[in-house]
Amino acid sequence: MSGRGTRLIAxxxxxxxxxxGCGRIGDLAAEPAGQNGGxxxxxxxxxxxxxxxxxxxxxxxxxxxxMALTADKDRAKxxxxxxxxxxxxxxxxxxxDREKFGYAWADNVDGIPWGRNGCxxxxxxxxxxxxxxxxxGGSNCVIVTMKLYDPYTGKKIDWSKSEASKVQIDHxxxxxxxxxxxxxxxxxxxxxQIANDPLNLMPxxxxxxxxxxxxxxxxxxxxxxxxxxxxxxxxxxxxxxYDLPVTSADKDAMxxxxx
Numbered sequence: 001m002s003g004r005g006t007r008l009i010a011x012x013x014x015x016x017x018x019x020x021g022c023g024r025i026g027d028l029a030a031e032p033a034g035q036n037g038g039x040x041x042x043x044x045x046x047x048x049x050x051x052x053x054x055x056x057x058x059x060x061x062x063x064x065x066x067m068a069l070t071a072d073k074d075r076a077k078x079x080x081x082x083x084x085x086x087x088x089x090x091x092x093x094x095x096x097d098r099e100k101f102g103y104a105w106a107d108n109v110d111g112i113p114w115g116r117n118g119c120x121x122x123x124x125x126x127x128x129x130x131x132x133x134x135x136x137g138g139s140n141c142v143i144v145t146m147k148l149y150d151p152y153t154g155k156k157i158d159w160s161k162s163e164a165s166k167v168q169i170d171h172x173x174x175x176x177x178x179x180x181x182x183x184x185x186x187x188x189x190x191x192x193q194i195a196n197d198p199l200n201l202m203p204x205x206x207x208x209x210x211x212x213x214x215x216x217x218x219x220x221x222x223x224x225x226x227x228x229x230x231x232x233x234x235x236x237x238x239x240x241x242y243d244l245p246v247t248s249a250d251k252d253a254m255x256x257x258x259x
Contacts, residue, residue: 056069056081064129083255105196106192168203168210171201174213175214178191183244194242
């Protein structure tokens, strides 16, 4: 075959590669762009997906979920934020009772997003983070089915009200922890605020939340490793908003997650 014929065949093959997406150019074009500098898969249960917002851009907690912080600049901002949290030893649990923070999921709370909007706090949180939501007939509050992406595990959960405990609302900074770190001296109205503040609430897999108890970050972190810095940021945001300290061990653990 002549040199001209060889060159013609090669050119035709290259053109076909571009049209069909084969070859290096096609591979590059097909690579998805990551959010926040690209994702990194977590450990147990980690999916590397992000269905939530950057907690650094969500200081009032009205945006859904948590997005993994993978960019160096965001992790540096996270460490700066955590560094502002005060520390002290954990106080006694004496006198703690959930009812000291008001009845569960009260709507009659002032000074927080969605307080007194006619829907209880639990449904507000499901509405904030859920997808494909269906309400009880005639209601725009009572959710009966939805899909939830759980940032703590990376699970996609099909939830229905008939299996309510499948999704629980986590107090990121647990109420018992709050009590031991100073909330025992607060007014009832302030305790009701932290118990129902969207900044301190996260709908998550029920069994995972059950394993947390009133632990701080030194003894419990979400199973999904790449969300742990975001979790530490949210813990710090709640502590700073309500002027609550954390233990030295918890602060060290929070900083460690955002290195």
